[in-house]
Amino acid sequence: MSNRIDVKKTYKLFINGAFPRSESGRTYEIKNANGVFIANLCLASRKDLKDAVVAARAAQSRWNKASAYNKGQVIYRIAEMLESRRAQFVDEITVFTGTTKIKAQKEVTDCVDRLVWYAGWTDKLSSLTGALNPVAGPYYNFTLPESMGVIAAIAPETPSLLGLIDAIAPIIVGGNTVVVLASTKAPLSAMSFAEVLATSDVPVGVINILTGKKDEIAPWMASHMDIDGFDISGLDAQSHGAIRIAGAENLKRIFRFKSADPGRILAFLENKTVWHPIGL
Amino acid sequence: METPVNFDYAPAPESRAIVTIKPTYGHFIAGKFVAGRKHFPTINPATEEVLSQIALAGKAEVDSAIAAARKAYITTWSKLSGKERGKYLFRIARIMQERAREFAVLETLDNGKPIRESRDVDVPLAAAHFFYHAGWADKLEFAGLGTSTKPHGVAGQIIPWNFPLLMLSWKVAPALATGNTVVLKPAESTSLTALLFAEVCQQAELPAGVVNIVTGDGSTGALIVNHPGIDKIAFTGSTEVGKIIARAVAPTHKSVTLELGGKAANIIFDDAAIDEAIEGIVNGVFFNQGHVCCAGSRLLLQENIVDEVLEKLKVRMAKIRVGDPMDKNTDLGAINSKEQLLKIQDLSRVGESEGGARWSAPCDFPKKGFWFAPTIFTGVTQAHRIAREEIFGPVLSVLTFRTPQEAMDKANNTPFGLSAGIWSEKGSRILWASQQLRAGVIWVNTFNKFDPTSPFGGYKESGWGREGGRHGLSAYLKGVGHE
Amino acid sequence: MSFYGLVDGTEASLKKYLGALSGVDQVGADARAAMLATRSIKTSSKRWAIDTAISMVDLTTLEGADTPGKVQALCTKAVRPDPMNSDVPSVGAVCVYNDMVRIARIHLDSIGGEHVGVAAVSTAFPSGRASMAVKIQDTQDALDAGASEIDMVIDRGAFLRGDYIGVFNEIVQIRKLCGTGVHLKVIFETGELVTYDNVRKASFLAMAAGADFIKTSTGKVTPAATPPVVLVMLEAVRDFYTMTNTRIGVKPAGGIKNTKDALKQLVLVNETAGPEWLTPTLFRIGASSLLNDLLMQRMKMDDGYYASPAYVTID
Structure with a gap:
């Protein structure tokens, strides 16, 4: 047993490519499966959410304009960075959640593979879901999917890392930016994932990660007028009604998902139809 | 042969004999x-x-x-x-x-x-x-x-x-x-x-x-x-x-x-085919008395063509035939209800009180029924209520822009996102603008076209x-x- | 010549003038013309429109087989389209090849048709493929024979290869020959110019060069006077009036075969250039068989039952 004192990590939020503390100064304790204290996590406030939305909005236009090829490479780069830190994530998940190493390995593997799967979607979407519509007249008419804007998400409690990636990746594939609230009980690998994001090529503001309490943040996400869509897969069913009511104020698109499915990507895309005459 | 005063079309009413309306329906x-x-x-x-x-x-x-x-x-x-x-x-x-x-x-x-x-x-x-x-x-x-x-x-x-x-x-x-x-x-x-x-x-x-x-x-x-x-x-x-x-x-x-609802921008660039653009403006906002959720109710004109377009638009609006909807030559019929007419009148008064310059085509209305003349407001900015609220009537707000980006910013500056119009003869600018506009239906060099094969619906x-x-x-x- | 101050006669100024024209969207123009074609013209309006259309007809024969007899018969019909009904107005003019001009003029004058003009097709009609010297001589022959209107063709080949100044100069020269007393109509052969952009450009070119009328077609090429082509030309004369305060006439020719077609043309005029153009001095219809259909429709309106071709004269 070494006498060396560990240098412990301070876990902060991930907003606009930086790692700020909550403006509220509040934290909450995270303990491992055996009840041993691990870290103080930021308890994000509605103002942190507001800042994250500002960052996400500012980043959206540029991220949307990036070519599908580029977006695919950026997401693939996240997978590369995560792969290179497999051991760290397996350790963290094992220690923090008390799961077996084999299960932790499987989750990290699934995370990397899931990111690779999403990366390949960026440049397929419009060819698979777009359409050239045969209107009855001399018009060229096509429909293409297009980004919706800023999307909020509540990641599920478990699996905490894979759930987070399943919340983030389908949103950004189509050019949206995201503000996601990580698992409340197991947020540590989420914040380590933010370090992965910070060292990959994701432009600042495209992905913003908060830690804190769902019942505190979700209603503010639902009512925020500059959030266009909301993935509530991580919320308990009994809160959905109130969230949807709050979201109706700007007719937010609110969905929950059961699986990683192309429908999950398309849910946060708008379809734009363009008409143009065909003539001499 | 003397120059005729006018080629007034005699009434050409469609026969209503083809329908039987029951006194009461269940x-x-x-x-x-x-x-x-x-x-x-x-x-x-x-x-x-x-x-x-x-x-x-x-x-x-x-x-x-x-x-x-x-x-x-x-x-x-x-x-x-x-x-x-x-x-x-x-x-x-x-x-x-x-x-x-x-x-x-x-x-x-x-x-x-x-x-x-x-x-x-x-x-x-x-x-x-x-x-x-x-x-x-x-x-x-x-x-x-x-x-x-x-x-x-x-x-x-x-x-x-x-x-x-x-x-x-x-x-x-x-x-x-x-x-x-x-x-x-x-x-x-x-x-x-x-x-x-x-x-x-x-x-x-x-x-x-x-x-x-x-x-x-x-x-x-x-x-x-x-x-x-x-x-x-x-x-x-x-x-x-x-x-x-x-x-x-x-x-x-x-x-x-x-x-x-919607509050669509109809954007006219200075290189547009002007005569067709005028038709598009008219069809955009006066089709169906303006009772159209996707109506092009905000006209965005590039500043260097404002005078030419407005002059031509007024000449064209004066030719819109308002009156008996059953007449085959009528272009603009009756406002659907008294309630809707009051709403249109009310918002038009707001437009005037906020300093918009109102011009309405001269019309003779039938004695009974609900009518509103094709109307434009010039000197409107994004800060006017008539540029933000859906009027759902034959009322057009005219705004101006200097650069393509300004046009996009103004067009998108609304909580609505149903439709938009672009008029230009330049292909690359058209495609750029159609990407920029945050709306579900973009009509380029046309307006208010519908087809069962063509998805329709809005953003936001x-x-x-x-x-x-x-x-x-x-x-x-x-x-x-x-x- | 001043060309209304729009151009100075140089190629550079002409290119600048034509380059400033806005384009025409074909689908939009077609849609507008189709919409106006749905106008329903009934009762008193129809009666007025039929008589107006008759007065606007340039009654035309342009056949290799034309003879003095055929032309004289045409002239008789032009003056009194319905021999049984003196209410029917005379047509605007007869339109013939230049070797028939003198025959037509003499005959018209001899039957009380002094008010009916004689239009001569000119400048190597219909193709326009001849030297300028020949075109000038062609026109001069017609003028010498008493033509009051010259229907010249433009050199479509020159237009399509971009030699606008060449086309312009030909019109200017023919304008000079005609002087102020003789009406100059400039035929584009829109079926060969093909695009509405070209039709609009040709219209502005011809108007600046001194045309009194712009005319769609020779009648030898299809498509000819389609409603959207006439719409584009009417928009051009309307805009030219705004620019110069001068009203230029429009003459559709070719393909206008019945009353319905003619009424559609009048609606186009009314709602595009405006009612000021609804006069034979500003709108003509080049046609031959149209006149009899107008007469039969007129009889139907008077009598209340449908007419038979047996009651109108074949020439």
């Missing part, structure tokens, strides 16, 4: 007309003549219509193959074509829109919607919406008064093609063509209960929205009511699509979902990847 439930208990009058907005008494559905009627739809769903419609469902839709399309003139005359009498539009736009497009969706009924597995999709069950559909029959077809055709049964409520002021459509369902021998039509006002609509027997709500109307519906169904498992507060085309099918199917 509801269409389980394949039969059922007498109503309470009634309210429906009037011809061009003459204020009472056309008929329309039944007001209360809880009992809504319950029995939904029960009929559920029974039909379980016992017949969900057991029918897509191929057979499609054949019913083809039948309906054909009967609508056969009775097109009757539908057109009835629509014009009840709605106030010019017979030229009901005859050349509403009714043919309505039939086309049935024909198009008929063909989908047995091909849904090829629609790219996943392999495990299913109909919702019973769809409650609430439609507006601006395109009564056309909106009915946008709702009923895809619902039936995908295997749902429906309870439809037409708008309070325009029920007659929906009731004629009920006769078409009978002639087509559509199984009883597959289509049910209950008439009434907002209270009837609320009964449908809040009814536990409804699986899916489809609504077209105001954003205000859309939000009420969104809240009402929030705690339920009902699926919802909403087709709501203009609604949820699309109607028409392959994309519109997903509104009536579950299992498409999200809830």
